[in-house]
Amino acid sequence: MTKDLFERIKLDKGPLGKWASQAEGYYVFPKLEGPISNRMSFKGKKVITWSINDYLGLANHPEVIKADADAAAEHGMAYPMGARMMSGHTDFHEQLEQECAEFVNKESAYLLNFGYQGIMSAIDALVTKHDIIVYDIDTHACIIDGVRLHQGKRFVYRHNDMESFEKNIKRATKMAEQTGGGILVISEGVFGMRGEQGKLKEIAAFKKQYNFRLMVDDAHGFGTLGEGGRGTGFEQGVQDEIDVYFATFAKSMAGIGAFLAGDKDVIQYLQYNLRSQMFAKSLPMAMVKGALKRLDMMRTMPELKETLWRNTNALQSGLRAAGFDLGSTQTCITPVYLQGDIPEAMAMVNDLRENHGIFCSIVVYPVIPKGLIILRLIPTATHTQEDIDETIKAFSAIREKLENGSYRQVAVS
Numbered sequence: 001m002t003k004d005l006f007e008r009i010k011l012d013k014g015p016l017g018k019w020a021s022q023a024e025g026y027y028v029f030p031k032l033e034g035p036i037s038n039r040m041s042f043k044g045k046k047v048i049t050w051s052i053n054d055y056l057g058l059a060n061h062p063e064v065i066k067a068d069a070d071a072a073a074e075h076g077m078a079y080p081m082g083a084r085m086m087s088g089h090t091d092f093h094e095q096l097e098q099e100c101a102e103f104v105n106k107e108s109a110y111l112l113n114f115g116y117q118g119i120m121s122a123i124d125a126l127v128t129k130h131d132i133i134v135y136d137i138d139t140h141a142c143i144i145d146g147v148r149l150h151q152g153k154r155f156v157y158r159h160n161d162m163e164s165f166e167k168n169i170k171r172a173t174k175m176a177e178q179t180g181g182g183i184l185v186i187s188e189g190v191f192g193m194r195g196e197q198g199k200l201k202e203i204a205a206f207k208k209q210y211n212f213r214l215m216v217d218d219a220h221g222f223g224t225l226g227e228g229g230r231g232t233g234f235e236q237g238v239q240d241e242i243d244v245y246f247a248t249f250a251k252s253m254a255g256i257g258a259f260l261a262g263d264k265d266v267i268q269y270l271q272y273n274l275r276s277q278m279f280a281k282s283l284p285m286a287m288v289k290g291a292l293k294r295l296d297m298m299r300t301m302p303e304l305k306e307t308l309w310r311n312t313n314a315l316q317s318g319l320r321a322a323g324f325d326l327g328s329t330q331t332c333i334t335p336v337y338l339q340g341d342i343p344e345a346m347a348m349v350n351d352l353r354e355n356h357g358i359f360c361s362i363v364v365y366p367v368i369p370k371g372l373i374i375l376r377l378i379p380t381a382t383h384t385q386e387d388i389d390e391t392i393k394a395f396s397a398i399r400e401k402l403e404n405g406s407y408r409q410v411a412v413s
Contacts, residue, residue, distance in 0.1 A: 027346055027362060035060045036254070038382040040359070047359040048387045050377040055224050055332060056304040057381035058294055059254035067293035068286060075285040084111075084271075088282025096292050097259065103295060104222075104230055104247070105239050106261035110271055113283050115248035115258035119217060120146035121276035122260055123186070125269075126215070126244065127152060130181030132172040134212070136160065136198065138191050143217060152181065159191075160199050169210050183211065189218030189232030190225070193363060193374065195329030197221070197232055204241035215244040223252020224332050229298050229305050249287075253294040257283050307381040308332060311388065315379050318392045324399070334377040335363075336395065340402055345373045347407040348398050356394035
């Protein structure tokens with residue numbers, strides 16, 4: 001007998017969904033209000049905000065607000081109508097693509113409406129069923145979903161483990177010899193949970209021995225790493241070895257959209273084969289002109305990145321001096337590792353927000369192993385030393401409660 005499709009959905013809400021009645025509106029889907037900044041409002045209280053990827057502080061920069069407002073006033077939010085290939089193409093879209101390509105030292109670039117769908121679709125377009133994908137196990141969900149679209153073989157290597165990488169690139173090479181296909185290796189420039197840089201330099205070195213192309217998702221590296229914020233490839237001196245470079249406007253540029261960059265023939269192929277863009281409305285002009293302004297500020301205002309890193313270094317050195325485990329982060333992303341289960345984590349975050357005025361992201365199982373909690377802090381150029389000092393003091397207080405079992409008692413009651 002055929003089952004009702006929704007029967008499973010009603011019974012099995014998933015590892016996070018089962019907490020929805022307790023978590024929704026507070027731990028998940030929270031509502032931060034007021035201007036995007038280092039301090040915002042949550043449930044009517046001012047909190048120090050460590051959960052927004054506004055790395056360079058551009059979200060509410062006066063010049064950015066004016067550029068966005070002027071573009072919206074001139075063009076509205078609809079122009080241009082239609083997909084790029086049909087009726088949604090403009091000189092400004094071309095200008096932004098050219099400037100993005102020049103900024104990351106690539107021959108050509110292609111705008112994407114959204115990063116998540118864009119990189120998924122790019123993976124799908126770049127490989128056929130005869131090709132092999134090799135990717136890091138810790139890559140972002142958008143990459144995992146893109147890999148799932150692949151109808152051919154795929155191999156996953158242990159996170160940043162070059163012994164595991166070589167083992168799997170050997171397997172991929174042998175498989176490609178049988179299928180007659182090629183190999184696409186995918187890594188992140190910066191892994192968004194741990195804050196570690198991908199081992200791009202080490203991966204690129206394997207090109208001397210194995211025949212593959214390298215795709216890098218640099219969502220968190222673009223704007224924060226390398227000369228002038230040009231990304232992780234510049235930071236590690238291997239930008240030329242990255243065959244398909246991806247970055248988003250949603251983090252350092254505090255906007256909407258993304259881009260792919262690489263050799264002209266590869267980008268042209270994607271323009272004609274990237275289904276998520278071919279059949280989607282063009283990026284609105286207000287966002288295109290806004291992105292041009294943001295990119296110009298990244299190029300001409302190095303003090304934004306300098307302030308970001310001053311705050312990052314102060315936060316991370318202060319937390320480490322207070323005895324906190326930040327793992328092996330090499331970037332602005334600041335994960336604080338603690339031991340506990342989900343109910344304890346919820347009680348701890350409630351204490352942070354209600355009694356200490358600290359708002360940060362909480363990461364628990366199934367994103368990370370059971371028994372581990374990550375409080376993930378994202379410093380920005382808008383944070384102050386006062387924010388940092390208050391946060392370290394608050395973290396020391398909640399760690400003491402976590403270790404003495406106070407949160408466990410709250411969770412049980």
